[in-house]
Amino acid sequence: MAGEPVFQPARPRRAFDEIVAQIRDLLRRGELKPGDRLPSEQSLAAQFAVSRNTVREALRMLEISGLITLRKGAGGGAFIARSDPAVVSRSLSDTLQLTDVSLADITEARLWIESVVVRVACERMTDDHLAALAANVKEAAELTGAGDWERKALAHVEFHNLLADATGNALMSIMMRSLMDMMRDIVLSVGPTRTDFMLNSRRRLLARFRARDADGAVAEMERCLRRLHKLWLSGAYPGSRTGARAD
Amino acid sequence: MAGEPVFQPARPRRAFDEIVAQIRDLLRRGELKPGDRLPSEQSLAAQFAVSRNTVREALRMLEISGLITLRKGAGGGAFIARSDPAVVSRSLSDTLQLTDVSLADITEARLWIESVVVRVACERMTDDHLAALAANVKEAAELTGAGDWERKALAHVEFHNLLADATGNALMSIMMRSLMDMMRDIVLSVGPTRTDFMLNSRRRLLARFRARDADGAVAEMERCLRRLHKLWLSGAYPGSRTGARAD
DNA sequence: GCGTTAGCATTGGCACGACCATTGGCCCGC
DNA sequence: GCGGGCCAATGGTCGTGCCAATGCTAACGC
Numbered sequence: 001m002a003g004e005p006v007f008q009p010a011r012p013r014r015a016f017d018e019i020v021a022q023i024r025d026l027l028r029r030g031e032l033k034p035g036d037r038l039p040s041e042q043s044l045a046a047q048f049a050v051s052r053n054t055v056r057e058a059l060r061m062l063e064i065s066g067l068i069t070l071r072k073g074a075g076g077g078a079f080i081a082r083s084d085p086a087v088v089s090r091s092l093s094d095t096l097q098l099t100d101v102s103l104a105d106i107t108e109a110r111l112w113i114e115s116v117v118v119r120v121a122c123e124r125m126t127d128d129h130l131a132a133l134a135a136n137v138k139e140a141a142e143l144t145g146a147g148d149w150e151r152k153a154l155a156h157v158e159f160h161n162l163l164a165d166a167t168g169n170a171l172m173s174i175m176m177r178s179l180m181d182m183m184r185d186i187v188l189s190v191g192p193t194r195t196d197f198m199l200n201s202r203r204r205l206l207a208r209f210r211a212r213d214a215d216g217a218v219a220e221m222e223r224c225l226r227r228l229h230k231l232w233l234s235g236a237y238p239g240s241r242t243g244a245r246a247d
Numbered sequence: 248m249a250g251e252p253v254f255q256p257a258r259p260r261r262a263f264d265e266i267v268a269q270i271r272d273l274l275r276r277g278e279l280k281p282g283d284r285l286p287s288e289q290s291l292a293a294q295f296a297v298s299r300n301t302v303r304e305a306l307r308m309l310e311i312s313g314l315i316t317l318r319k320g321a322g323g324g325a326f327i328a329r330s331d332p333a334v335v336s337r338s339l340s341d342t343l344q345l346t347d348v349s350l351a352d353i354t355e356a357r358l359w360i361e362s363v364v365v366r367v368a369c370e371r372m373t374d375d376h377l378a379a380l381a382a383n384v385k386e387a388a389e390l391t392g393a394g395d396w397e398r399k400a401l402a403h404v405e406f407h408n409l410l411a412d413a414t415g416n417a418l419m420s421i422m423m424r425s426l427m428d429m430m431r432d433i434v435l436s437v438g439p440t441r442t443d444f445m446l447n448s449r450r451r452l453l454a455r456f457r458a459r460d461a462d463g464a465v466a467e468m469e470r471c472l473r474r475l476h477k478l479w480l481s482g483a484y485p486g487s488r489t490g491a492r493a494d
Numbered sequence: 495g496c497g498t499t500a501g502c503a504t505t506g507g508c509a510c511g512a513c514c515a516t517t518g519g520c521c522c523g524c
Numbered sequence: 525g526c527g528g529g530c531c532a533a534t535g536g537t538c539g540t541g542c543c544a545a546t547g548c549t550a551a552c553g554c
Contacts, residue, residue: 042534053510056300056304056536057304064308074532088338105418109422113360170346261537299538301537323547
């Protein structure tokens with residue numbers, strides 16, 4: 001009741017939170033680099049003066065954050081991980097699960113981002129990138145012929161990742177991969193649809209890339225995506241996130 | 248078809264991975280909703296037929312994934328969390344830490360996204376959104392006058408979140424918040440800079456919004472960001488976020 | 495009658511100790 | 525020299541016990 005001054009939090013952080021924070025800090029300061037090995041659980045427990053269980057809970061947090069990978073057996077231990085974009089995807093996907101993001105939101109945001117990616121990729125892509133994209137389309141065509149619908153759909157999704165790579169922007173690659181991980185789920189849950197138009201669209205897109213016609217490429221991609229999204233939104237998307245704010 | 252039969256991974260998943268998967272699945276299927284309470288650790292241990300320690304490690308994973316929050320004491324337990332975009336930010340930030348994403352990549356990607364956000368926001372924003380943006384600018388101006396550099400910088404960063412909100416796209420809001428969380432670190436680590444031009448830019452931007460001049464707004468934002476980024480890139484930005492501030 | 499307080503039951507936080515499965519290297523025997 | 529088996533290191537799991545925080549409730553005092 002009395003004027004309580006701004007006492008320090010005075011909150012004793014949970015022990016494993018403290019451990020996580022310390023290791024995270026070591027990483028941020030560059031004192032730990034990918035590939036480095038942390039001491040064994042026993043040793044860590046001793047150094048932090050906590051029980052091995054507590055250390056393990058901390059390691060669990062670091063592990064799911066994608067910061068470390070665990071290997072068991074002799075010579076095993078906790079190693080600073082190489083980057084794994086899948087972690088971002090998972091967390092994004094988790095967050096969306098708990099929030100009221102509608103399918104319309106996802107497709108819309110995707111359309112925006114994809115447009116700029118196509119534009120930049122068209123301007124910057126090297127022959128290697130173009131070859132990779134062409135190979136992807138070829139694979140999708142073959143899978144279509146083989147009737148392997150699922151793998152064809154996955155190939156079509158992968159196309160966009162390659163596109164993001166072609167921008168030469170690593171962050172954009174990561175973000176696109178996160179989006180595409182979600183798309184994968186959506187596509188697979190929607191199931192086979194009449195998407196033969198996509199193969200043709202892809203070929204026209206490649207042609208635009210070869211001609212370095214950014215405007216044309218963007219237009220082509222937007223046409224393709226709008227058509228696809230309309231197809232999804234018209235059907236009953238089983239995901240519970242049917243805000244259905246179709247505008 | 249050929250020699251490689253797709254053997255089942257036959258992976259004996261770690262026990263807590265299995266637990267995490269099961270709970271995640273319950274969530275995905277909508278059988279668990281935000282606010283719901285999971286059984287106590289004791290009870291979970293019994294149901295999963297594992298020790299309490301194992302359950303705790305699983306809960307730790309779910310916790311840092313932002314899926315649950317733990318409360319102790321009577322009536323406590325594990326509760327399905329409300330969405331927390333900060334989780335995405337953290338994982339994105341972690342991934343970037345382990346990757347070779349340059350500051351140039353970040354600023355570039357940001358410029359791309361921000362452009363489309365400004366355009367859409369300009370077209371869609373309501374008076375409420377406009378008022379919120381104006382209030383933010385006003386606050387930043389006052390903080391500038393008060394010489395409170397840090398809080399002024401944070402207000403400037405927050406502006407972009409409000410902008411993303413104005414697009415009405417929840418996913419875009421989340422992604423922007425992730426980017427801005429990183430920006431916060433960068434801005435604070437760079438330290439005070441001569442950024443008085445930004446306040447004027449913000450005011451011009453608001454004017455463009457009021458006039459519903461999307462092209463003008465985008466141009467203004469791009470000018471502002473380019474100038475800001477040039478300022479950063481010219482200075483010595485330490486690849487590591489070296490902001491050992493209290494937080 | 496009503497607010498206050500002391501207790502109590504619930505639940506997460508943490509410690510200690512033990513055992514198992516896997517892994518990789520070392521040593522032995524051929 | 526080489527192959528195979530033993531062994532130590534290390535993560536994975538278990539079980540128990542205790543502490544600290546929390547919320548409910550019944551006893552208490554005015």
